[in-house]
Amino acid sequence: MIDFFQNEDYEPGMSSQKKIIYGSAAFGAAAIILGMAVYMLGSIRIGGGLLLLGLITVVLPYGIINFLKNRQVRQMEDQFPSFLNDLAESKRGGMTILDAFESATDTDYGRLNNEINKVFQQLTWGIPFPRVMERFSKRMKPSPVIQESLSIIIQSFQSGGNITDTIDSVSDNASNLREVLQNKRSQLKQQLFIMYIIY
Numbered sequence: 001m002i003d004f005f006q007n008e009d010y011e012p013g014m015s016s017q018k019k020i021i022y023g024s025a026a027f028g029a030a031a032i033i034l035g036m037a038v039y040m041l042g043s044i045r046i047g048g049g050l051l052l053l054g055l056i057t058v059v060l061p062y063g064i065i066n067f068l069k070n071r072q073v074r075q076m077e078d079q080f081p082s083f084l085n086d087l088a089e090s091k092r093g094g095m096t097i098l099d100a101f102e103s104a105t106d107t108d109y110g111r112l113n114n115e116i117n118k119v120f121q122q123l124t125w126g127i128p129f130p131r132v133m134e135r136f137s138k139r140m141k142p143s144p145v146i147q148e149s150l151s152i153i154i155q156s157f158q159s160g161g162n163i164t165d166t167i168d169s170v171s172d173n174a175s176n177l178r179e180v181l182q183n184k185r186s187q188l189k190q191q192l193f194i195m196y197i198i199y
Contacts, residue, residue, distance in 0.1 A: 032055065035050025038050060072111055073142045078110075080149065087101070088165075104116050115140075119133075146174070
């Protein structure tokens with residue numbers, strides 16, 4: 001399975017999904033050009049087939065990768081409030097941030113587990129908590145819900161606020177924000193569908 005949330009700072013070169021998209025685009029463009037040439041030479045059926053194959057090759061991999069990425073983001077957003085609740089409970093029980101994240105690595109949060117493990121490993125290396133959260137936030141660019149929540153946690157930690165109460169509050173806000181965004185997406189899809197039908 002493609003890892004959509006790799007940390008680009010530490011992985012030089014092109015990511016796997018970009019290689020797939022660019023490779024399919026190049027192959028599709030070559031098939032389209034060849035199809036146009038064959039079509040011009042008079043073989044309409046073969047030329048049309050190549051044109052169609054080229055278009056499918058260009059569009060399909062990009063569409064599949066976007067679908068998988070969006071599904072993965074949704075699954076992570078679904079588990080994120082539960083993770084924050086457990087983190088707040090661990091902190092309320094007297095654990096340090098490091099111990100709280102170590103405890104979280106033993107819980108099943110689905111696709112979020114990989115990111116939690118990365119955060120825990122970086123904390124064990126002695127990287128400051130705000131820096132680790134900033135890296136986590138950068139990896140979560142596809143999810144405005146998680147990014148916004150992490151930004152609030154970082155600001156609270158740096159200002160010296162009660163991090164446990166902040167995490168608890170952010171957990172509730174993340175759930176509400178996720179519901180608002182889901183409603184917005186569903187309404188936009190309905191309007192887009194209606195526009196397509198009218199067109």
